[in-house]
Amino acid sequence: MPAPARICVASCFTSAMQSAGGFSAARRQRMATMANLIEACLEALGARKVDGKWLGTNEGGDAGQCAPLAHFALYKIVGEDAEAFLQGQLSNDVRQLDGARAQYTTYSNAKGRMLANMLLWRDGDGFYMMLAADLAEQVVRRLRMFVMRSRVNFQALDTLPLLLDEPGAERLSTALGLVMPADPMQQAGVDGVAVIRLPHAGVLVVATEGDGRLLSSALENSKIGVAGCNWADARFVASGFAWIVQATQEAFVPQMANMELLGAVNFRKGCYPGQEIVARMQYLGKTKRRLFRVYSAAALAPGMALQCVDSPETEIGQVAYAAELPDQGCEALVVVMVSAWEKGIICASVDSALTRLQLPYEIPDLEN
Known part of the structure; x- marks a missing residue:
């Protein structure tokens, strides 16, 4: 009879470490990162x-189920001036982050066009920022230019965030020994694991400190299913939140x-x-372009141009985010x-x- 998943995970990681015996200490240390341990857990679950x-x-x-968010990157921002710096760069009021609530925020160029959008929260001595991986290094490099x-x-x-549905989040929270956040953007945490309820999308769980063993152990014990990245992207699409990626910068x-x-x-935070x-x-003014949720029989990808049926030569928008259906x-x-729907x-x-x-929220600029 096959061993339980929790034994498989432990043996999977132990075997990987033992096989690394001939490697340098630095190589073995890289193998023991949070991301590697969580990945070993997911693989043991199938x-x-x-x-x-x-x-x-x-x-x-x-x-319930979880999905690894391998296409996202996580940064920790620390320092005595971290709050003031982020307050002067991002669109939301960073001063409102108190360790109990997270926030979505954006980072724009001088013309107001978004270079990225992020999930931002505060915990202990620092801020944590999650954004699309394909533009993360570029965006952080630009932010560093203004640190002075x-x-x-x-x-x-080096970690691997997870997105969970409601049943999966309840099981995992029990295994972690904490009360699941009830309200959108409410934040909880235990021993280097952050838990944030995202509006309309599910619950984000991510190991931010340590080696990730607490999260991996809880994931094993919760015995939830593992979904693919398309499942996670579909939940973000259904929530009406379009992550900015390289194709839509x-x-x-x-x-x-x-x-x-x-x-x-x-709109009250300052410059x-x-x-x-x-x-x-x-x-x-009035926002003449808005974000909508749509279905297409053909596959779509961020950055694709859109046209009106009777004027295919004129671009009237583009795809912001997409997810293939099962x-x-x-x-x-x-x-x-907005007027193009007519x-x-x-x-x-x-x-x-x-x-x-349908979107889970109202759009105020619609004419009908």
Whole structure:
């Protein structure tokens, strides 16, 4: 009879470490990172990593499920001036972070176009920032350019965030010995593990300190299923939050992507790059482009251009974020002109008409 998953995980990691006996101490240390231990746990539960993407084993079940967010990066920001520095760079009010609540926020260029959006929270002596991995190094490099003489340090964390559905989150919280956050953006934590309830998307769990053994052990004991990255992306699409990735950098002002509707912009906090543009759009104009959730029979990808049915030569928006569905087709978040829905919208590159789906929040600029 096969050994339980918790034994498999321990033996999997132990075997990996033993086989590294001939390697240098530095190499063995790299093998013992948080990410490696959590990956070993997921593999012992039956998940597979193919070409950098995780393929799950359980797309449902009463026990719930989790999905590894391998396409995201996590940084810790520390230093005496960290709060003041982030306050002057990001669109949300960093001073409101008190260790009990997290926030979405954005980072824009001088024209108000988003270079990235992030999940930001505070714990102990530092801030933690999660953003899309394909642009993370570039964005952090740019932020470091403005540190000047401020006492601020960015530390990349080698960890693997997990997104969980409600049943999975309840099981994992019990295994961790904490009370699951009940409200959106409420934050909890125990011994270097952060737990954050994301609006409409699920619960984020990530090991931020130590070697990740507490989270790995809790994951084993909870016996939840493992889903693939498409499952996680589909939950973000359904939540109406479009993560900025490399293909959509500098494409949208925050309001175009509904960032202020998800609490990612604070209009009273003071100056930050692009703040005048963002404020002008909020108070002196009307947002003519908005983010919508759609279905397409063909696969979509961030950055794809969109056109009206009767004017295929004119671009009226683009795909912001997308997720392939288990059976067929794709759900996506697209930023398009609000008025374009009257005529119909297509993605000409794949010859697919878009069907509008419901978002979990209201869009104030709609005409009908």
